[in-house]
Amino acid sequence: MCLALALPFHPQNLLTPILGEISPISQSFFPITVFSNSVLLAAATAIYIFLRNVFWHKRTGRKLFEEGHQNESLGRKILVLITGYKVSVNKLKEKWHLYPLEDTEENPEKGFKRKLVLIPKDEDRNTIVERLTQAVEAGKIQDTVWATPGLPMLIFITAGLIIALFFGDIVWTCIRLLLR
Numbered sequence: 001m002c003l004a005l006a007l008p009f010h011p012q013n014l015l016t017p018i019l020g021e022i023s024p025i026s027q028s029f030f031p032i033t034v035f036s037n038s039v040l041l042a043a044a045t046a047i048y049i050f051l052r053n054v055f056w057h058k059r060t061g062r063k064l065f066e067e068g069h070q071n072e073s074l075g076r077k078i079l080v081l082i083t084g085y086k087v088s089v090n091k092l093k094e095k096w097h098l099y100p101l102e103d104t105e106e107n108p109e110k111g112f113k114r115k116l117v118l119i120p121k122d123e124d125r126n127t128i129v130e131r132l133t134q135a136v137e138a139g140k141i142q143d144t145v146w147a148t149p150g151l152p153m154l155i156f157i158t159a160g161l162i163i164a165l166f167f168g169d170i171v172w173t174c175i176r177l178l179l180r
Helices: 002-006 024-028 030-060 074-083 089-094 122-137 153-166 170-179
Strands: 085-088 098-100 102-107 111-116 144-149
Touching: 002 030, 024 030, 024 170, 030 074, 030 085, 030 153, 030 170, 074 111, 085 089, 089 098, 089 122, 089 144, 098 122, 102 122
Parallel strands: none
Antiparallel strands: 085 144, 098 144, 102 111
């Protein structure tokens, strides 16, 4: 809201985008351009995380999904693959911005169960990390677990603003290139 009040239109008198023309959306309502650039940058992190997982798998030769995950659906595995990566439990304990994407359950009747969590909750984080630590110490799971970084949208909004000022509207540029 502050950005919309401070820069409701593209500052044409100060900066002209490197890519040339200013999109009609930027001319009318600049914050929409900043927001669309921010959302595209945030979505691009999924590509980075997926490539990180592929290179980790090639480098270590270890399976991405170990035993205990074989009952998980393909869709759930794909979502975890593009939103999280494998980290050691010790690193998960140290880094407050990493949220576990898996949990363990100890049931006297069914035994030990390992499951993937798609939407980690901040209030459950320490409890889940403690359960994972206990499972690693008991030898029930390996030391690496799935975790996702808690990335604040403000970083992407700042990058989206910089890109909008210097390069313009990414969406408009892509549409313009497709229509040529």
